[in-house]
Amino acid sequence: MYGKILPTILDTKCGNIYREERAVAAAVAADVIGSYIAGVWDFVMPPVLVFNLLKNKRRKEGFILNMLFTKKLALETARDMAGNDAGKDEALQKAEEATGKVLAADSRGVYSDKIRQKQLREIELLTVHYHRLIMSGGKTYEEMVKAAYPGGQGYLEFVRKLNQAEKEVNHAALSTVGKNDSARQFVGKMEKSIEEIRRLDADKYFPGAAV
Numbered sequence: 001m002y003g004k005i006l007p008t009i010l011d012t013k014c015g016n017i018y019r020e021e022r023a024v025a026a027a028v029a030a031d032v033i034g035s036y037i038a039g040v041w042d043f044v045m046p047p048v049l050v051f052n053l054l055k056n057k058r059r060k061e062g063f064i065l066n067m068l069f070t071k072k073l074a075l076e077t078a079r080d081m082a083g084n085d086a087g088k089d090e091a092l093q094k095a096e097e098a099t100g101k102v103l104a105a106d107s108r109g110v111y112s113d114k115i116r117q118k119q120l121r122e123i124e125l126l127t128v129h130y131h132r133l134i135m136s137g138g139k140t141y142e143e144m145v146k147a148a149y150p151g152g153q154g155y156l157e158f159v160r161k162l163n164q165a166e167k168e169v170n171h172a173a174l175s176t177v178g179k180n181d182s183a184r185q186f187v188g189k190m191e192k193s194i195e196e197i198r199r200l201d202a203d204k205y206f207p208g209a210a211v
Helices: 007-035 056-084 088-105 113-134 141-148 153-174 181-205
Strands: none
Touching (some): 007 056, 007 113, 007 141, 007 181, 056 088, 113 141, 113 153, 141 153, 141 181
8 A cells, every 4th residue: 555645735736747737738739739630630539529629729628638638547546546545456447447438438439449458558657657746755746756756767767658658549549540641640740749848848857867
């Protein structure tokens, strides 16, 4: 067991983690949403929401919420571990149930079990990371990162693993659309944007450590 943390502190930490993840998603949306091609986004990624969005603002919000889908599930899992003294496997069952419901509700055959399994691996990776942040001595996101990953090498390794896990989710999703160059170009640009934003953040948290 991991031990409990006071609710008020837990709320603060989880809130700061979520705001950071949303800020990253918003930055990526601002960078790539101009590449949106009508009809592509509906099929590129798992249908967590209906993405045939017409207005730019709504497209960006849909993009952000889609990016946050796995992050929110992982954060809820880490919160359950820290606040309710739940083990990781026990806490992850809720994420498995949530993604299972999305799979069952998909009538278009876009969200495959292959995508779901890749997402669950990403969620597990994020859960361990978020739990480590929550249980660290910091409160702001930057303080948590620095306290959880002294020296920064562990954080850089996590970022590399996260980038790869997200690429595997994207690859699984793209396999459902067949030969669609526009979709692949869009996802490629998105992945480059995410990696650059995370590289800059890592350099800010641990100057000179980022590679």
